Amino acid sequence: MPDLNSLIGFTLIAVGxxxxxxxxxxxxxSRSICQGPAAGLVSLGGVALGFVVYMLCAAFGITALVLAVPYAYDAVRFAGAVYLLWLAWQAVRPGGRSSFEVRSLPKDSPRKLFLMGLVTNLLNPKIAVMYLSLLPQFIDPANGSVLLQALVLGTIQIVFSVAINAMIALSAGSISTFLTARPGFATVQRWIMGTVLAGLAVRMATEARR
Incomplete structure (x- = not known):
């Protein structure tokens, strides 16, 4: 099992x-606003399955392969840090858009919503960074089975991410209306998100390889 510090540290990063x-x-x-909260939750089901796929891939070999090649690990780590910095810039750049701005989308069937949620997550670089660059830093062979630690940490990430995204999907319409009526809050939201992303990038780039 991961030690308490690893559990707390990884949980905070997963939530952030x-x-x-x-x-x-x-x-x-976008789905919750255009098609209702139910559509957002169906889409979230696909996203959750994508998390499980990433977790199993990482637990059963990808993480071990990357850790076995120090230069490959460092390359992935620095690439992840650069990507997070790019996300931070996208959040704060002039003319940047909030995630809660309304986007017009056609209505899709539940099957398509689920599949699109799965594909969106599988192609999401942020999740790849989470499992390939961040998760290995919280695994210590001295604490027992590496596989078990990866599964425990991955499960924590899935539980918190699904819970947070479910709340966002259910309240997206209200949040969007609130931010539209108060553009100053949208700017603050984007700067907070950008700061968090930049902080994660610095941590990733400066973290010593375990």
């Missing part, structure tokens, strides 16, 4: 990344 903008959040919010 779940609350920052990305393809998953944009897709879920």
């Amino acid at each position: 990344m779940a609350m920052t903008p990305g393809p998953n959040m944009v897709y879920l919010v």
Whole structure:
């Protein structure tokens, strides 16, 4: 089992990344606003399955392969940091858009909503960064089975991400209306998200390889 510090540290990062903008959040919010909260939750089901796929892939070999090649690990780590910095810039750049801005989308069937949620998550670089660059830093062979630690940490990420995204999907319409009426809050939201992303990028780039 991961030690307490690893559990707390990884949980905080998982929550922070779940609350920052990305393809998953944009897709879920757009679906919830255009087609209703139920559509957002169906889409979230696909996103959740994508999390499980990533977790199993990481637990059963991808993480071990990357860790076995130090230069490959560092390349992924720095690439992840650069990507997070790019996301931070996208959040705060002039003319940047909030994830809660209304986007017009056609109505889709539940099957398509689920599949699009799955595909969106599988192609989401932020989740790849989470499992390939961040998760290995919280795994210590001295604490027992590496596989078990990866599964425990991955489950924590899935539980918190699904819970946060479910609340966002259910309240997307109200949040969008609130931010539209108060553009100053939307600017503050984007700067907070950008700061969090930049902080994660710095942590990732400066973290020593375990």
